[in-house]
Amino acid sequence: GENVEQHPSxxxxxxxxxxVIKCTYSDSASNYFPWYKQELGKRPxxxxxxxxxxxxxxxxxxxxxxxxxxxxxxxxxxxxxxxDSAVYFCAASRGFGNEKLTFGTGTRLxxxx
Amino acid sequence: SxxxxxxxxxxxxxxxxxxxxxxxVDSQVTMMFWYRQQPGQSLTLIATANQGSEATYESGFVIDxxxxxxxxxxxxxxxxxxxxxxxxxxxxxxxxxxxxxxQYFGPGTRLTVT
Numbered sequence: 001g002e003n004v005e006q007h008p009s010x011x012x013x014x015x016x017x018x019x020v021i022k023c024t025y026s027d028s029a030s031n032y033f034p035w036y037k038q039e040l041g042k043r044p045x046x047x048x049x050x051x052x053x054x055x056x057x058x059x060x061x062x063x064x065x066x067x068x069x070x071x072x073x074x075x076x077x078x079x080x081x082x083x084d085s086a087v088y089f090c091a092a093s094r095g096f097g098n099e100k101l102t103f104g105t106g107t108r109l110x111x112x113x
Numbered sequence: 114s115x116x117x118x119x120x121x122x123x124x125x126x127x128x129x130x131x132x133x134x135x136x137x138v139d140s141q142v143t144m145m146f147w148y149r150q151q152p153g154q155s156l157t158l159i160a161t162a163n164q165g166s167e168a169t170y171e172s173g174f175v176i177d178x179x180x181x182x183x184x185x186x187x188x189x190x191x192x193x194x195x196x197x198x199x200x201x202x203x204x205x206x207x208x209x210x211x212x213x214x215x216q217y218f219g220p221g222t223r224l225t226v227t
Contacts, residue, residue, distance in 0.1 A: 001172075032214045043205065043218040044156065046114075051214065089155060093214075100146065100171075101207075101216060103156045 002027040004092050006104030013080055014112050021107045023090035024072040030092040033066060033073045034101070039086045048075070077109075085111045115140050115208055117219040125225045126196055133192045134222045136206035141186035143211040147179070150203040150221070159204075162189045196226045 003026040013019045031052035036044035050057045050064045066073040087108050091101040116139040147159040160168040168181040183189045203223050209216040
């Protein structure tokens with residue numbers, strides 16, 4: 001089955017700096033890669049996703065890149081703000097919503113004011 | 114996205130008892146999934162619940178321990194049976210439609226077994 005590895009497990013950055021979280025996956029049939037943000041005591045929230053026919057996707061301060069050949073994808077957050085502090089999870093699946101997600105182990109991001 | 118609710122939001126249960134968690138969606142969805150998230154950990158899929166068919170369980174999870182119902186396209190239940198302290202966790206449902214990629218999560222049920 002699919003295996004998703006995520007690094008780093010913790011990340012601290014100064015407010016205003018950029019943060020990068022990286023994930024690798026093992027199943028070459030995976031073609032959908034969402035990122036979830038989970039604040040303390042809250043549900044995971046989908047913040048951005050990318051499909052395998054796209055190499056990069058941006059939404060304001062966040063972007064995701066995908067390298068299918070290397071089987072890795074990354075989350076980039078620019079101009080970080082205190083409200084970006086949370087645990088971020090990457091995930092992978094084989095496609096449409098009827099396919100299960102396999103999650104990475106999570107990255108605890110702390111923004112230092 | 115759909116509005117997803119779960120009941121109860123939290124519970125404290127005695128070992129050996131069972132708890133049924135409900136997941137309700139405000140619109141019809143094709144797929145419902147049940148996850149477990151232990152403190153400080155990632156999300157682990159327990160099973161996938163299709164309406165009108167048996168749930169599909171992941172390795173390490175069995176129907177006798179985690180029976181699931183999916184009576185219609187807006188509702189599912191997960192029962193945690195014969196609980197032990199190791200079952201203390203957050204249980205989350207998520208929903209998706211076969212016509213799209215996105216999965217959305219319910220607020221979770223925090224279970225403590227004493």
